[in-house]
Amino acid sequence: MRTHPRGVRSTIPLRASAAAAAGALLLSACGSTPQPSTGSGASAAGGGGPVTVEMWDWDTTSVPHVVAAFNASQQDYRIKLVTPASNEAAQTNFQNLMASGGPVPCVVKGFTGLTSVVAEGWAQDITDIVKAKEAAFSSGARASAEVNGRYFGLPSGVDAQFMMVNKAVYDKVGVPVPKTWEELLAVAPKLKAAGVDSLNLPGEDPSGFINMAQQSGAEWFAIDGDRWRVNLLDKGTLRAIDFYQKLIDNDWVSNETYKDRPALYAYFDSGKLANVPLAWWSMGGYATNFKQSKGDWAAVTNPTWADTPDAGVPGRTNPSFVPKGCEHPEAALAYALFAATPDGIAASKDPESGAIAFPAQIADPSAYTEGIVPDGLFGEPKAQVGKIVVASQQKVIGKFETGPDYNAWFPELQDQWGKAVAGKQTLRQALENVQQFITSDLDGKGISYTVG
Incomplete structure (x- = not known):
């Protein structure tokens, strides 16, 4: 596991539910942080074209292909991909953006623990939109995206041990x-x-x-x-x-x-x-x-x-999240759902190696193990190794x-x-x-x- 840079001062209170003010959880220091402007470069709904939102992800192997396939697959949304140099660069750039109050992206690949992101006041509570679609994701993926029983992250692939x-x-x-x-x-x-x-x-x-x-x-x-x-x-x-x-x-x-x-x-x-x-x-x-x-x-x-x-x-992960200030969290969820479909998974294929991004976020990735088990390493058939991988994924804890x-x-x-x-x-x-x-x-x- 790589060393992550040290965090910044927490200033925004975390609420367990927007509908339950009496039970608000003040989990960080009192104070205020400049709120970013909304828009994310998005077109107004019904304004004559698809809604465009920005996504930050430093993966240059599979994500650009999935984004292109998503954009071609429907007319409601367009993802504009921004590629930070690294996990650390994404965190630094995002902290600066939130402090300045500039326009925010609508999807940010998780660069640190979700609870830290929530405690900073950076992530939207997207429970209402995720609940309706959570069956598309594995139990471990769902668990990884929750804080105190609410979805503050997008269900993301959790790599099981x-x-x-x-x-x-x-x-x-x-x-x-x-x-x-x-x-x-x-x-x-x-x-x-x-x-x-x-x-x-x-x-x-x-x-x-x-x-x-x-x-x-x-x-x-x-x-x-x-x-x-x-x-x-x-x-x-x-x-x-x-x-x-x-x-x-x-x-x-x-x-x-x-x-x-x-x-x-x-x-x-x-x-x-x-x-x-x-x-x-x-x-x-x-x-x-x-x-x-x-x-x-x-x-x-x-x-x-x-x-x-x-x-x-x-197994645990840092899930992607939707920042506060994004006006179209439904676009972020639409992308996450597409990435979990056969078309989205197929689009992740590396043009050079032919390997796909293993869909650890779906309930049954059995159909995709052939491409991830290498030849020659194991004494047993690749299919048997694949069964171990899938069985592990289906029992992954996801939450820590x-x-x-x-x-x-x-x-x-x-x-x-x-x-x-x-x-x-x-x-x-x-x-x-x-x-x-x-x-x-x-x-x-x-x-x-x-x-x-």
């Missing part, structure tokens, strides 16, 4: 592939005795830990009346802490960094690592860079805890609250995680430090909260 295991290594060591996290801990010492690590924990990347906390039922942030509730030491998180601490303390893991991709791939390829958690988009990189272990790998569903077999599959200051605390978590992985502190100490950082940050921003 599954696991790639080196079956040749498991067969050689003579231990079964784990189906639960308890079983993974049980076989870890036997793998280590054979010179094989169970997982790779990069010092800069705590995303696997967040995934386990999510699957274990952790809620680091929640809305509690008129304030946030912060708890990075709840039952689910403590369970994840205990799991990873055992791996670290017993030296059952490696610490190859994602900053050196050639070395990382070479290590994964060496037969010294048993398990690789991943999402569908990682498969191509492994297939391209592995030399000696192709065909040794098998795709398996993500392990669960033995006592919570139906906990769901880790990141609070009003994600951009501030995530870099702190990276720092504290790195120290814990290096054995300089325990993981519990790391999470205690991050929670202290969060409360201090919220105090400085005047945001109300409780702990626990």
Whole structure:
């Protein structure tokens, strides 16, 4: 997971429902932010032509083709695509735009956690229009777009985690592939005795830990009346802490960094690592860079805890949103719906590689797995791997609250995680430090909260 820039001061109160003023949730500091002008370059409805709205998205591979197909598919709306240089550039440009009160786009690709966007007062509540069309999207996609039971985001694809295991290594060591996290801990010492690590924990990347906390039922942030509730030491998180601490303390893991991709791939390829958690988009990189272990790998569903077999599959995303000031949120939803249709998915095909953008936002993406499973990487048929991907997508959790200051605390978590992985502190100490950082940050921003 890349490091995101630090956030800005929250100044706009978040309301749980526009129709329920008495239950308004003042989740950020009191104050005012210049409201952007409306229009987004849109034509007036019924004004002699399609309504034109602006969309920001830094994807230059598939999105331009989907936009062109959408514009050609109907006469009601036109999307004008603006391509920021990166996630970070989009955030900077958008913050400046909202501060200046200039005309806003009607679709902005999510550049940070949705709760942060809502707490800043940037996103429209689009519940009324999404509710009528939500059946077009998977449960995980819908969950990703909600804050406090209201839609502030467009249901977006959530990439589910599954696991790639080196079956040749498991067969050689003579231990079964784990189906639960308890079983993974049980076989870890036997793998280590054979010179094989169970997982790779990069010092800069705590995303696997967040995934386990999510699957274990952790809620680091929640809305509690008129304030946030912060708890990075709840039952689910403590369970994840205990799991990873055992791996670290017993030296059952490696610490190859994602900053050196050639070395990382070479290590994964060496037969010294048993398990690789991943999402569908990682498969191509492994297939391209592995030399000696192709065909040794098998795709398996993500392990669960033995006592919570139906906990769901880790996965979260930053959904696109409709900024306040956009007069035509229905145009944004129309585009999102088109992108989830067979025509929209077909339009996402990369002209050079022929690959489509996998439609993780739809309920059943079975028809599209053939194009994402690479040749040669797995020992089982591509169709079987595709079934694992689809089954994972259909159970993806999608929702994990990141609070009003994600951009501030995530870099702190990276720092504290790195120290814990290096054995300089325990993981519990790391999470205690991050929670202290969060409360201090919220105090400085005047945001109300409780702990626990």
